[in-house]
Amino acid sequence: MRKVEEFMKAHNLEVGDLIRVVKREGEERLTFEGIVMPPYELSPGETLTLKLDNGYNIGVLIEAIEKVEIIEKASGRPKMEFREVLPKREGLPNVRVLGTGGTIASRIDYKTGAVHPAFTAEELAKAVPEIFEIANITPELIMNILSEDMRPEYWRRIAEEVSRALNEGEDGVVIAHGTDTMGYTAAALSFMLRGLTRPVVLVGAQRSSDRPSSDAAMNLTCAVKMATSDVAEVMVVMHGETSDTYCLAHRGTKVRKMHTSRRDAFRSINDIPIAKIWKDRIEFLRNDYRKRGEGEVRVDGRMEEKVAILKVYPGISGELLDFLVDRGYKGVVIEGTGLGHVPQSFIPHVQRAVEEGVSVCVTSQCLYGRVNLNVYSNGRKLLKAGVIPCEDMLPETAYVKLMWVLGHTSDPEDVRQMMLKNYAGEITPYTRFDTYLR
């Protein structure tokens, strides 16, 4: 325990208490009045953080504190209550907004400086009133995990919640998701949701929703718009450029987070987005999407989780692949160099993997472009070893797809056939010129 925790415990201080402390400063004594703030995680913990009346936080050296006096306990203050559901409006489509973690809207307590996630209908309606003009919104928090902690079993749960919502009659579903692994979840849902007849839109934010400049509200508004469109696919909707001008709707299997922090981090790779969503209209960039229709959606969520991605690099040792084979992995997606290559020394290890029944798929670490193992001899050797070249599929999409395919069959020929079959737009038949770096 750090000094600050010990001190708070010893003086019965809780976060939110209004207190007065007297601190020694050389010969002088300084008095501070303020609200006790939670100690910052990475601080050495030598100070007590107080929020002063002027709104600022400061740290007060615990060693120099001579007197502590509690003026008002935090527990005495009233808590806020918000309505979970708002009455529906005639004539508007119905959209369910599923929360998976993180915050698409938040509330700030300027008194204590705390930021609270806002997810009841009433709070959402206050924070982002625009979406209630577009549709009757039913928010539902289905899990609360960080994007980087996402796991295949959660994909299945999300898929089930989506299908439940759609089969209960919602016109579309929006899934609020952390951005780090949103691309993976989008791919997973694309394969798991069979017979999809209505839009499923994943949305996130690159700037937290507590700040006035957050992209959360605009992304959410565009997502809700897209959820009421006639595109019956899994999509990711995020900012299209750094300006707050339009969002892009990307196909769930062709989208990747390409920047650590920018608003327009999500890009369609080897494909063009489905639509641009402006403040006042949706501009479709293509019309070959799956159209809205009737019928129940079904979840086909069987997944083989013993699948790995392996990135190839100069000097890579075949041991890495051996390890996966020895540990009983059923599938490996290789991120090869260039057209999909691995070093010559690596090929025998690939051969061994295939011989032991492991499905080895090849994608490219270039991300852009299509793999082709016929051009160079090492590629041809890989083909001979029995790998599955994954066309222009993203490595992450290939990884999710391989899990899903292996969840259905372990027969190598069936795996190959399914990997190369286009289920959800993950493979384009030919490479368009206008799909690179845009």
Next chain:
Amino acid sequence: MSDRFNYEELGLKVGLEIHRQLDTKKLFSPAPSELREEVDFVFERGLRPTMSELGEIDPAALEEFKKGKKYVYEGNYELSDLVYMDEEPPRGPDREALGVSLQIAYLLNAKPVDEVHFMRKIVIDGSNVSGFQRTAIIALDGRVDTPWGSVGIPTICLEEDACRIVERKEKEVIYRLDRLGIPLVEISTTPDIHHPEQAKVVAKYIGDALRATRKVKRGLGTIRQDLNVSIRGGARVEIKGVQELDMIPLIIEREVERQLNLLKIRDELRERGVKPEDIKEEIHDVTDVFQNTESKIIARTVKKGGRVLAVKIPKFRGLIGREIQPGRRLGTEMADRAKKYVRGIFHIDELPNYGISEGEVNAVVEKLGLGEEDAFVLVAAEEETAKKALLEVIQRAREAIEGVPEETRRALPDGNTQYMRPLPGKARMYPETDIPSIYIPPEEKERVKASLPELPQERVERFVREYRIDRSLAETLVNDERDELFEELVGKGVKPSLVASILVVVLKGLKKEVPIENLTEEHIRDAFDLYLNGKIAKEAFEEIFKELARHPEKTAKGVAEEKGLTLLGEEEVERIIDEVIQENIEVIKAKGMGAMGMIMGRAMAKLRGRADGKLVSSLVRKKIQELITN
């Protein structure tokens, strides 16, 4: 000048808020903190008011947002990085900026906090791309002592400067990104200043402490001094944008004058028995009165489909035209408020004038049914705009009955002030969680305290004592911030009096002829190196600096050579002296050593700036003596 009023009796209270840019990298990014005019890219954003704990959104902010106000940002690839486009989490904070602000804290007798916590202060006028300004308290409880008494410095903050505003349009505001994120030290004082001159002394003291760190930016816009002024019975008025120290007493005096006059007007209005609610929001269309008007402004507006609207301001006759600051009337204050919507207003006290005839004035008086003490205000504009403008006028008139309105005003170059906006509400702040808190252990505080920079005044004293230079020279060196260069050059072995006279007297003389701001320290240093190496004479500095100021791309050495200012070798000097002696051999033979002055003069005419005078004189003496004794 400042004793026009008995300030003690009036209960004058002044507080200062001083913002000064630090000359470091940006506060939360290592991008350079420079301003530049080239725009490489533009992007636009909206800002959404955030919901507070009470589930409420600031209504004014919501209104702006609903109107779809757009903020356009102009960036430069080299200066604007993702942090200040709000496209990347903050880096830093800049350690140097933090260190400098700690020094400033101690120089102002304040106590640094034990752990620094940066906060997000909500600002949604677009001037901060993120919608908040990052700010932290660095120190508390400082003090400045003055002959009038001690003035407290409750807080010293380190914060980010905002974007520069380029243009404000109805639906969008254009900002330049370069200034955003430059570290600013904000120093506020308690309102314990009771005399205009005292305010200047305090501001000077704080300014000196800031400059002592040598890490503050200089020049226009790098320092912003705000004054909070009130008198008993008046109101707190925040005056923004005071650039010059010397203006402070005048601005305060003028504000006192303004508040006193507004209070007089209030008293008269009360005597006349008018109440705020007597001013009705009844707006009359008087366009027909101006069918054939001589007023060009009105005629033009009406022609374009605009209207002339009028409002009755009961009991205000003669008071709207009352001067409250030199050249500014109550009417001017009304016009300032209406400025949001229209260029100007007309009021009865200034009419007939501006092409508006007496007949037209009488017609309006009649139409509005004005009594002898009643006034009117006219606005000519598109109907809705004119209405909004008149509502502002009504608001200001009502406030005149109450006395002095609390507001934020802008300092004008002549010492007057002009309405800017209402006083800001309480700041809304919450922690900046992207930046770890910064623990300042007691040892570090001791270290900073032990190595505090000299205050400017102390430095002047030391220069006089140590280098035996004239006090006025020392003061100028310190005030112009040439003091560091001075010590460096003296350290290299140049005589202090020479360095001081060149850095002060010579440069000052050149100021009238050439743009000496082009002269860099590098230029000056190089010229002194030439001097120290015996390449130029001290007489050559002026000529070299003159040329370098005109052509800063040149070097001191280049100019010296080009202008023939390089010193000649001793042999060459001797050869020239020999020539002079041969030309005047008869005179020398006749006068002997008596010819010394004349020969010296002729030799220096050829050698000035190219040979040391002492050398020339000793050579001339030697040569004449040789001639005579032979």
